[in-house]
Amino acid sequence: MAIIAHLDMDAFYAAVEERDHPELAGLPLAVGADPQGGRGRGVLTTANYAARRYGLHSAMPVSRAWKLSEAARRRGEPPVVFLPPNFRRYEEVSRRILALVRARVPLVEEAGLDEAYLDLSFTGSYDKARELCRELKEAIRRQEGLTASVGVGPNKLVAKIASDVRKPDGLTVVRPEEVEAFLAPLPVRRIPGVGPKTERFLKARGIRTVGELRTVPREDLHSWLGKWGLELYDKARGRGREELTLTWEPKSVGEQETFATDTLEADFLCRRLWHLCHQARRRLLAEGFQGFRTVVLTVRFHDFQTVTRTHTLPEATASGRRLRAEALRLFLPFLDRRENPHRKAIRLLGVRLEKLVRPGEGAER
């Protein structure tokens, strides 16, 4: 019987900034796009717990976060300190934490900079697993001055949900016989894979909690949601994978850019497209790939309508000139009425490379 833990750093980016800048300690902090006095177009990556008390959270538009900060200032509370993300720094801290974990746990799956799955089956019992997690949390606090929340359960799904229920600095152990009772009262949104759409869909059918979801017949979920419905049926019962994914191979590499102002200026857009091609290709090669076969162009209009155009080459290439030519060919129709009949201004361009080829596998297809 497997014992899996999910370790999740609390408000990771903001916590690192707070630790690195002691003068900010205790202040509300948000890491993300530049708010530009309320005119910024990006979103927050992370808000620390002081900022969350103002209602800020990750993925919130900075423009809205700015308004909430101003409201707090008018109430006489400290305004939010907005910081740009420093990913190199977070990667460095993440690597150190991971090394610390790996020194005590042989099987670890990285799941982003701020979370990981740990196979604790080797401890032999939930009591020993809990004790090991306590040690890990303490080691992370001692070495890095950061807190983590940990969930332990019979599989990745339960561990992940458990790590989320008592944040920050939580440790939640769910034994196999406790899984049903643990999940039943939770909102369906806590299930990984259930986003705003699925939540609304289920709510419209009177289903709000995992317990309620569990009363829905398998065939109903299947007919409503297809294959995803069958997965949901299992998730509602706390069934999930026990095996960790120890190695990961990128399937695509891409770059995109949202402009400060929506535009249809051909010169500007072509220059940015050129740049995106350059960056995407550079990263492709840096990742050790030899080439790509598919180019995906993304265009987002000012009304947020987003379209993609794809072209697959008969054979792989690494040529920057070829990439730019293909990207431009996909993009040009958007500059005139062929693909843009209402002459909508463009908000974002993106270039993504797929069907990536490693050295030595260039000959196949």
Next chain:
DNA sequence: TCTGGGGTCCTAGGACCC
């Protein structure tokens, strides 16, 4: 409120092949 940037996976139709 007005929505980043990096990704993965699924669906569905049409082309094409056997």
Next chain:
DNA sequence: TCTGGGGTCCTAGGACCC
């Protein structure tokens, strides 16, 4: 006259995750 069945690839869009 009226239209098989299975498989794979390509393309476009959408939900979701960190």
